[in-house]
Amino acid sequence: MMQPVKIRILSTLKDADGSLQNTEQRYQGTMREKDGKYYVMYHEDAQSGLEGTKTTLKWDGEHVLILRSGTVDHRQEFRRGYIDKSIYVTPYLKLALTTETSYVYTYFRDGVWHLEVEYTLHHGGSPYGDMKILIEIEEDIQVGH
Template structure:
């Protein structure tokens, strides 16, 4: 069931003056189901600053993982009422991220669906940064 897909990723993160800094990516990718999970995969581009990296979205009923492999490697896991620690490896060094999921809404089926996440992310030694992430997948 490997299908082509159009993947929309929209992220909002306020800056120091509480202005929202939206980031939106619309990219072609693939979408399939394996076991109890749906997967969406796409290649990052120069625009995202992560060229040479493949992003995989692993989507469960009540769990979501964002996995990057390539120039940047990381595995960020989102589950309600659970803090997750992740290592974020870049060409410039490794950061430890703590992710505290506040809201997680997943609606996914054979034709795609949507994911909404509100979470606090803390980079080692910094104050938490609230982020809203919305993903919409259209299988084709």
Template sequence: MKKQEKRHVRILFQTKIDRHGEIEDYEFTTKGELYHKGTQDYLRFQEVLSDQENVQTTLKWDGRELVLIRQGDVLMRQSFLRGIQTSGRYVTPQISWESVATTESVIVRWPQGNQKGVIHLRYHFSLQGQDTGIHDVRLTLEEE
């Protein structure tokens, strides 16, 4: 992504979690900002978890590593590097757990003109040593 002003995007966020054959789907749409700072690209958007729970989510991309940063009612920091196991942290007002992600794939393609962008992430995830399954996350980005 070229260095430029913040770009406003519409985001379709889709997650599918496979827990040993039991599938859980989660989807929402939101608006966000896409911008470049230093040597990294950023996508920032708001997640509404419930009527009273909101999380500011930032995805940071340097061309190799994707870092997920969540701030608000849930705090989380997790990096994703293809083929590598990474440690992170997941915190709510009630708990603080260590997280581990083993990333199978990371694809980042920013929107260009009329072409939609995509962030596709597939990883095996565990919280506090407990397997939470294989997570398949796809964000479809469209400039406003």
């Protein structure tokens, strides 16, 4: 059964110059659990620059997968020590990305899922920056009650 959820995504990019860029995004979505894996689906908005894209988060105890389809097509997998090679496809260009995950931690506390991921992103063979992402997923009790 799909359950309505509120999603909050905090991300920090430390670029090659060492400067920090923080963003926060909030979405409404749905969540379900199947065979010990969790799935959250939501639609990106204009603020993210990915309007027209559906994002699916899938996770278990040791890995997080982000799937995007629509305006942007991309599959990115995070697992500690794992190097993920992917192609980020937009209507205008294709970017070859390499994601080197240093940290993944998923836990459920006080009714909220926390997905923490830290990784280094490379494109075109050179480092783009170090990313830290915190995704909080909370049941949306106002919807449907």
